[in-house]
Amino acid sequence: MDPQFWDSISANTYLADLSGPLQLHQGTADTEVPVTFAETLAQGIQAAGKSVELYTYQGDNHDLSKSFDLAMSRTIQFFDTYLKK
Numbered sequence: 001m002d003p004q005f006w007d008s009i010s011a012n013t014y015l016a017d018l019s020g021p022l023q024l025h026q027g028t029a030d031t032e033v034p035v036t037f038a039e040t041l042a043q044g045i046q047a048a049g050k051s052v053e054l055y056t057y058q059g060d061n062h063d064l065s066k067s068f069d070l071a072m073s074r075t076i077q078f079f080d081t082y083l084k085k
Helices: 003-009 011-017 035-047 068-083
Strands: 022-027 052-057
Touching: 011 035, 022 035, 022 068, 035 052, 052 068
Parallel strands: 022 052
Antiparallel strands: none
């Protein structure tokens, strides 16, 4: 195992290079990407001094099928606030 190699390909290594805010959505019952991954990423973004919004959806899966409308509403608000010209 080569930690230096894994660090070099990890997005977490480059969080200080973010040029704008990020919004993350995560289902707590996601079996493909554990919720701890999103939490760790959000913490890393904050530690890098960058802006992040993390929304978790209790009992929802990877595709947020139970919370899709709420997630899309939040996404549209994020777009309108930070990206829309």
